[in-house]
Amino acid sequence: MSQATTAPRPQAPVKGKAVAVLGYGAIGSVVCDRLLAGAIPGARLDCVVSLDGADTPVPVVTAEEAIARADVLVECAGHAALAAHGLAALNAGVDLVVSSAGALTDKALYDGLRAAGPGRLFLTTGALGGLDLLAAAASAAPFTSVRLTTTKTPRALVQDWMDDARKAELTNATAPLTVFRGPAEEAAGLFPRSLNVAATLALALPGTPVEVELVADPAADVVTHVVSAEGPVGSYRFEVRNLPSPENPRTSRVVPYAVLRTLRDAL
Numbered sequence: 001m002s003q004a005t006t007a008p009r010p011q012a013p014v015k016g017k018a019v020a021v022l023g024y025g026a027i028g029s030v031v032c033d034r035l036l037a038g039a040i041p042g043a044r045l046d047c048v049v050s051l052d053g054a055d056t057p058v059p060v061v062t063a064e065e066a067i068a069r070a071d072v073l074v075e076c077a078g079h080a081a082l083a084a085h086g087l088a089a090l091n092a093g094v095d096l097v098v099s100s101a102g103a104l105t106d107k108a109l110y111d112g113l114r115a116a117g118p119g120r121l122f123l124t125t126g127a128l129g130g131l132d133l134l135a136a137a138a139s140a141a142p143f144t145s146v147r148l149t150t151t152k153t154p155r156a157l158v159q160d161w162m163d164d165a166r167k168a169e170l171t172n173a174t175a176p177l178t179v180f181r182g183p184a185e186e187a188a189g190l191f192p193r194s195l196n197v198a199a200t201l202a203l204a205l206p207g208t209p210v211e212v213e214l215v216a217d218p219a220a221d222v223v224t225h226v227v228s229a230e231g232p233v234g235s236y237r238f239e240v241r242n243l244p245s246p247e248n249p250r251t252s253r254v255v256p257y258a259v260l261r262t263l264r265d266a267l
């Protein structure tokens, strides 16, 4: 007689700082899997905060309980979740790793989180790179221009606030279409699940205006971010071509791995 078998789940490492993961989606689920696999020595996955009844390998708890149990809270849940729980975590002495950098374009939230403690605030670089070099160049002399051009598949860019005509224009696009052009802070607010990178870039270069163009390309099979910057110290151009997450076409597959590197810095 044959019997259904299920593969044994990896057991969480028993030692190390207790990590709570807020949000069990494309980023959070990979962060959890890698932590369970022991990818970050010194980190022990303790619990998950999930709203949608996901089948998770560690206990699902409320955000309040997670903050009470954890040494580090890893936010992978979106702007509203960060705004709702970030401050409480830091004030409780829990270190906070932030994926949703776009939420920090709300100056009151950002200032509040930076002033909070004793928990420490860590911001992942997420889907972008090269920020250390750009920040170094900016500290030598201000840039004269900084631009980010992001290209994604149109279905990843449809937003609730768009009217039906705009949504149809996007979903029926047969050629690349500019969806947004404007400052990084506005970009991150209008596309909260697609342009956190705009905020990450702006936050790395305080005081420097960052101009963003968002392109919907029906032929895009990768998520492209092109950063270009001009200044007295030099000219810079970084092109990132990330495969999208299999679970979420808005999110680059590399992002949970960037979050894990940031977590390593928090230990």
Ligand SMILES: NC(=O)C1=CN([C@@H]2O[C@H](COP(=O)(O)OP(=O)(O)OC[C@H]3O[C@@H](n4cnc5c(N)ncnc54)[C@H](OP(=O)(O)O)[C@@H]3O)[C@@H](O)[C@H]2O)C=CC1
Pocket (backbone or CB within 6 Å): 022, 023, 024, 025, 026, 027, 028, 049, 050, 051, 052, 076, 077, 078, 079, 080, 081, 084, 099, 100, 101, 102, 124, 125, 126, 127, 128, 192, 193, 194, 196, 197, 200, 247, 248, 250, 251, 252, 255
């Ligand atoms: N810095 C960067 O480069 C990037 C940052 N991001 C940020 O990371 C966030 C997560 O990305 P991703 O994993 O791809 O998104 P997903 O939509 O795949 O997963 C997010 C999960 O979080 C859940 N969630 C939302 N609010 C809460 C809450 N208050 N408590 C617990 N769970 C919650 C969602 O549940 P439900 O679906 O039920 O709402 C969903 O399951 C994005 O919203 C974005 O802000 C994303 C990509 C790149």
Ligand SMILES: O=C([O-])CC(=O)C(=O)O
Pocket (backbone or CB within 6 Å): 126, 127, 192, 193, 194, 195, 196, 197, 198, 223, 242, 250, 251, 252, 253, 255
């Ligand atoms: O994952 C990416 O490439 C970028 C993204 O969604 C974001 O910044 O919100």
